[in-house]
Amino acid sequence: MSDSSRTTLVDTLKRLDQHLDKLPGSLTGRVRKHLTELRTLLLEKRPARLALVGRRGSGKSSLINALFGEEVAAVGHETSQTGAAQWYTYESDLGALEILDTRGLQEGSNPAEDDTADSPEASIQAALSDTAPDVLLFLIKAQEVDAAINGDLEALSSIATRVKQMHGHRPPIVGVVTHCDLLEPQYVRLHQPEDEDSAELQEKQERVEAVQSHLTNKIDSYPALADAVVRTFGVALYQSWDAQGRRRADARWQVEALVEYLLTQLPDEAQVEFARLSRMQALQKLIANRLTQSTAMVCAGIAATPTPLADIAPITTAQVLLVMAIGYLGGRRMDLEAAREFLAAAGVNVGAGFVLREAARALVQVVPGFGQAVSASVAYAGTYAVGTAATSYFLRGQTDDLEAQFQEAFEEGRKAAPDDLTAHPNPESA
Numbered sequence: 001m002s003d004s005s006r007t008t009l010v011d012t013l014k015r016l017d018q019h020l021d022k023l024p025g026s027l028t029g030r031v032r033k034h035l036t037e038l039r040t041l042l043l044e045k046r047p048a049r050l051a052l053v054g055r056r057g058s059g060k061s062s063l064i065n066a067l068f069g070e071e072v073a074a075v076g077h078e079t080s081q082t083g084a085a086q087w088y089t090y091e092s093d094l095g096a097l098e099i100l101d102t103r104g105l106q107e108g109s110n111p112a113e114d115d116t117a118d119s120p121e122a123s124i125q126a127a128l129s130d131t132a133p134d135v136l137l138f139l140i141k142a143q144e145v146d147a148a149i150n151g152d153l154e155a156l157s158s159i160a161t162r163v164k165q166m167h168g169h170r171p172p173i174v175g176v177v178t179h180c181d182l183l184e185p186q187y188v189r190l191h192q193p194e195d196e197d198s199a200e201l202q203e204k205q206e207r208v209e210a211v212q213s214h215l216t217n218k219i220d221s222y223p224a225l226a227d228a229v230v231r232t233f234g235v236a237l238y239q240s241w242d243a244q245g246r247r248r249a250d251a252r253w254q255v256e257a258l259v260e261y262l263l264t265q266l267p268d269e270a271q272v273e274f275a276r277l278s279r280m281q282a283l284q285k286l287i288a289n290r291l292t293q294s295t296a297m298v299c300a301g302i303a304a305t306p307t308p309l310a311d312i313a314p315i316t317t318a319q320v321l322l323v324m325a326i327g328y329l330g331g332r333r334m335d336l337e338a339a340r341e342f343l344a345a346a347g348v349n350v351g352a353g354f355v356l357r358e359a360a361r362a363l364v365q366v367v368p369g370f371g372q373a374v375s376a377s378v379a380y381a382g383t384y385a386v387g388t389a390a391t392s393y394f395l396r397g398q399t400d401d402l403e404a405q406f407q408e409a410f411e412e413g414r415k416a417a418p419d420d421l422t423a424h425p426n427p428e429s430a
């Protein structure tokens, strides 16, 4: 986010907050909750923080690349031999992930070049006291689930325990069984099921399920992990790129299910960035719906304030922010350019170098039922329509007939508007 977009966001949220001061007490709390949600999702947004526990070769770098769908981590060779645990930032144009590499803890206390006083234990402790991971991922090859992995599970439980001690909560634990594509029958391609013999495919899927539940049981048998939330996914992570960085193979399987689950385990602060970099439309829509819902509630709240409003500027300004945020989820930059593009697609042209105020004014022309002042139910429905149309435009790539979509979504929003808010009398507005 550019500095000016950030300033705009901070200012707008502050002004919305001030408007809500005038709302009757019974409604303030409820509407403010939505404003807080917007603030957390948009203003406090940050990359997800994932701690990875897994042996060399278990697929940690491949997992990072699988989440991005791009080659951001070097696969197949470990670089650092210092044995120190450290947070690393991986990034692409779409966003970033913060990854805690915990290798040192598992691979003994004799790193190759031990010229620091730090033991792996101490370095992990330091890394964890700085920053708590949102999720703790345990990676193991499907072929090694039966092997002696007690050392690895001990590392997992000591990290989970430390996070609890230092931050007061136990991070959710996600078991990731990698290399599932190499289970028997090896030649059956899990990622191209339509081309495979269904009996053989089923045999392979059953093997995946067996290793998954085996790992779940092993994790559960660890006393320190007994009360942790544990989910296990069998996946295939293999991708390959040529020297020009073009992907030449993609045999990923079940990564989307893993990503979808990870999103549910992340705090609000990390949701927008994670959905954006996942490239998964379904997840982006989920977040876009939350943003739309919350903005609609805030706008309805503002329209329901008993003081007469000179104009509907705060409402349309919030709607422009909503458009920008949904554009951002879809991979655009978080700036007015996205709003300009959307407005143009909806049939309203605003000149180059325009400011937020102009975009807000232009928006009045495309939102059904919008005039000088609006009732709470029109504010709700109009915002719902803006969010829905922006979702079609930015996340579904549906660029024509936005006008009809506005109208349709507006009617839908009318029905969805919460009664207690919209029934609130506001004599000054239509």
Ligand SMILES: Nc1nc2c(ncn2[C@@H]2O[C@H](COP(=O)(O)OP(=O)(O)O)[C@@H](O)[C@H]2O)c(=O)[nH]1
Binding pocket: 054, 055, 056, 057, 058, 059, 060, 061, 062, 063, 074, 075, 076, 077, 078, 178, 179, 180, 181, 182, 235, 236, 237, 238, 239
């Ligand atoms: N077939 C297959 N190969 C994988 C999978 N995950 C990782 N690999 C390969 O396993 C090797 C080690 O993976 P890497 O991500 O570097 O493991 P790390 O040491 O934990 O970072 C690489 O050659 C990867 O291409 C998988 O799910 N299936």
Ligand SMILES: [Mg+2]
Binding pocket: 060, 061, 062, 074, 075, 076, 077, 078
């Ligand atoms: Mg690696």
